[in-house]
Amino acid sequence: MLIKTMSEILPWFRNANLQLDKAYQKNKLAHGLLICGPKQCGKSIYARTIAQSLMCRETTSLSQFCGKCKACHLFETGGHPDFYYVDKLTDAKGKQKQSIGIDQIRELTGHLVDTPQLDGWRVAIISSVTSMTTAAFNALLKTLEEPGKQTLLILLADNVGRVPATVRSRCQLVIPELERELVLLWLKEKSDCNQQELNQALNASYEAPFAALDFLNNHGASKQKAVFSALDGILQNRVQPHEFFSSVDIEDKDPALLLADYFYHVSSSQLTCKNGDMYQKLPQKMVFQLYDKVLDYRRAQYSGSNLQPKLQIEAILIQWFEIGRKIRR
Numbered sequence: 001m002l003i004k005t006m007s008e009i010l011p012w013f014r015n016a017n018l019q020l021d022k023a024y025q026k027n028k029l030a031h032g033l034l035i036c037g038p039k040q041c042g043k044s045i046y047a048r049t050i051a052q053s054l055m056c057r058e059t060t061s062l063s064q065f066c067g068k069c070k071a072c073h074l075f076e077t078g079g080h081p082d083f084y085y086v087d088k089l090t091d092a093k094g095k096q097k098q099s100i101g102i103d104q105i106r107e108l109t110g111h112l113v114d115t116p117q118l119d120g121w122r123v124a125i126i127s128s129v130t131s132m133t134t135a136a137f138n139a140l141l142k143t144l145e146e147p148g149k150q151t152l153l154i155l156l157a158d159n160v161g162r163v164p165a166t167v168r169s170r171c172q173l174v175i176p177e178l179e180r181e182l183v184l185l186w187l188k189e190k191s192d193c194n195q196q197e198l199n200q201a202l203n204a205s206y207e208a209p210f211a212a213l214d215f216l217n218n219h220g221a222s223k224q225k226a227v228f229s230a231l232d233g234i235l236q237n238r239v240q241p242h243e244f245f246s247s248v249d250i251e252d253k254d255p256a257l258l259l260a261d262y263f264y265h266v267s268s269s270q271l272t273c274k275n276g277d278m279y280q281k282l283p284q285k286m287v288f289q290l291y292d293k294v295l296d297y298r299r300a301q302y303s304g305s306n307l308q309p310k311l312q313i314e315a316i317l318i319q320w321f322e323i324g325r326k327i328r329r
């Protein structure tokens with residue numbers, strides 16, 4: 001039977017996985033793992049890989065699974081009775097709730113005290129541990145301490161600093177090694193883009209691998225052209241900052257990503273003296289400052305800050321407009 005190998009684990013989790021597997025082989029895997037890393041670095045994918053490998057009947061290594069046995073089949077079709085994934089619920093209108101509540105945790109811990117449905121491991125993943133209410137945290141603590149035999153809790157968080165110490169101290173921390181070169185190599189394998197495009201995507205995504213991949217896959221050239229043209233329009237007083245969102249069709253695209261891309265384009269055009277007079281008149285320092293502002297904003301977004309995206313972006317666009325006004329004088 002073909003066993004999926006380590007190479008399929010996201011490369012930035014490989015070292016962490018080696019350590020976890022060592023513990024697992026000695027029967028000393030922690031009851032609780034806390035996987036912490038920025039948004040869109042694949043925490044959930046890795047957590048699911050661990051879960052499937054524990055449930056697979058054909059492997060004895062962590063993060064390897066056959067994909068063929070009954071347990072794998074149940075897992076992959078979402079029907080494994082001993083696997084639980086706790087996420088924020090959506091309301092009747094399809095909008096995701098702000099937090100994971102106590103009822104969800106009570107339901108989970110209720111399942112975990114019962115005997116497993118199949119003879120094997122039970123795994124529960126909690127998708128965003130920092131979204132849990134205080135009551136939900138408290139309801140989880142006892143289970144985290146004594147989850148029972150062959151039971152693993154995997155908690156995911158974007159920012160370790162926001163995880164309560166009581167939870168942190170009961171889990172083994174798992175942190176990805178998001179080295180730039182490693183991520184660039186991975187992106188290169190997944191797309192047919194050149195080095196400059198890969199770098200650009202990674203910069204614009206604040207180093208988040210899956211956001212960068214999404215950028216490379218979905219960032220159509222024509223859409224980008226329209227956005228760049230609207231931003232040029234703001235600089236030239238053809239488009240008002242508040243008209244930006246209605247003048248371009250960016251659907252579900254992250255406007256900050258598009259802006260980062262644009263300022264990168266402007267500053268690199270300045271450095272290579274492309275794009276004629278318009279960009280050459282701009283003070284380079286100001287362009288860099290705005291580019292930094294967008295990246296700062298993305299950084300805050302990725303660390304889970306609740307900024308109001310539209311207002312933040314409009315504030316940056318107003319500054320862009322003001323710079324335009326100065327050079328038009």
Ligand SMILES: [Zn+2]
Nearest residue numbers: 056066069072
């Ligand atoms: Zn299997």
